[in-house]
Amino acid sequence: MPRSTAAVKTESASRYLQQLCKHWSHKMVTEFDPEKGRVDFPSGAQLFLEAGGAELDLTLEAPEDTLERMEGVVADHLKRFAFREELEFVWKKQV
Numbered sequence: 001m002p003r004s005t006a007a008v009k010t011e012s013a014s015r016y017l018q019q020l021c022k023h024w025s026h027k028m029v030t031e032f033d034p035e036k037g038r039v040d041f042p043s044g045a046q047l048f049l050e051a052g053g054a055e056l057d058l059t060l061e062a063p064e065d066t067l068e069r070m071e072g073v074v075a076d077h078l079k080r081f082a083f084r085e086e087l088e089f090v091w092k093k094q095v
Helices: 015-022 065-083
Strands: 003-009 029-032 036-040 046-052 053-061 093-094
Touching: 003 065, 015 029, 015 036, 015 046, 015 053, 015 093, 029 046
Parallel strands: none
Antiparallel strands: 003 053, 003 093, 029 036, 036 046, 046 053
């Protein structure tokens, strides 16, 4: 399955990881702890999160026709939780 990654600089990586997973746990299957998380979307896409120091690493696997849209969904949700800072997302497609 196509994959895209992003390394987001933030001092609140663990907090955002947990907030996002808790938020989506009401409608999707999630697993998380303070350092790692996973979200299984109904479309078959999966998001893997890893909080390390001052960076939140994201790996998104999704069907080719939905990968770009899912990047936006993930980024938009994280930006809402991080309204006090400006997060920068540079998604890199993996082959």
